[in-house]
Amino acid sequence: MKSGHRNQSADDADPVRMTRELVRTPSVNPVLEAGGAGEGEIAKLVAGWLRGWGYRPVTTEVAPGRFNVVARRGAAAGPSLLLNGHLDTVGVGEMAAPFSGEVREGRLFGRGAADMKSGLACVLNVAARLAGEEIPGELIVAFTADEEHASLGMEALVASGVAADAAIVCEPTSLAVMPAHKGFLWIDVFAGGRAAHGSRPDAGVDAISHMGHVLVAFEEESRRLARETDHPLLGAASLHAGTISGGSAPSVYPDRCQLVVERRTLPGETAERVMAEAVRVLAVARERCPGLDARVEAGLYRAGTEVPVTSGPVEGLVSACRRAGLPGAVEG
Ligand SMILES: [Zn+2]
Known part of the structure; x- marks a missing residue:
């Protein structure tokens, strides 16, 4: 079913374009590098995109200047899937152009391009594509603060009572599925x-x-x-x-x-x-x-974590990888 309220379409959610904009929005963890921007600006950026696709994102300040963004859609009665990524990056050190988002020879450069603004862009792309669809359960999109230091954002998210039947964290794994x-x-x-x-x-x-x-x-x-x-x-x-x-x-x-x-x-x-x-x-x-x-x-x-390699999310991800022509390796 198409929602008539959206003023942007999934076509606006090109993952490369979004990764570029995310890289150009500094979000260095201020605990790791003095003067780091934290998650304020990037939280506004992702919340704005989500709003454009008809979501009602909730932004929470989990510590001064540190923000989570959570958006949900679908029916809480059905099975729930949480897609997660962290908004912060490590410091930039001596990088020449950390926030350029430049694309050269098929690669996108900048702090956080891999870890994990490209992952955020994938989650956002899924959110955009599902925005106009009936889904059989609930989708929870959760972008969190401070993963690179003490995971204050994830701690606050869990404390807020958010729970799901399955969760996918879109950290870079060279496209392996990592259940442990x-x-x-x-x-x-x-x-x-x-x-x-x-x-x-x-x-x-x-x-x-x-x-x-x-x-x-x-x-x-x-x-x-x-x-x-x-x-x-x-x-x-x-x-x-x-x-x-x-x-x-x-x-x-x-x-x-x-x-x-x-x-x-x-x-x-x-x-x-x-x-x-x-x-x-x-x-x-x-x-x-x-x-x-x-x-x-x-x-x-x-704590360390693991889910069985025979569980639904793992098998689903592996078969999705294979359909896309990827090996679908299961690693830890
Ligand atoms: Zn990461």
């Missing part, structure tokens, strides 16, 4: 020492050297994970040191050292379980370094 995704936990490790002048080994306790024992024990744990964990699509769980800091001067025993370890989790691994492992790692380090004064704290955690 690792999660992560950031583990803060604090080691204490005793400050003293470098000439006073009798008084000083070297927190950085002590942390060395902790690092080695974590490295052994990473080898254990490689040996003992496995997932058919995701492989083994892993961990690595992310950042380390400590010490005040070459001639002073450092009284503290802080390490952040990132543990990549498999679906089903909880933060509690990973923290219990981290406590065991500390116990190993303490055996080797009896004076070790160290503790671990859980930082940001995002």
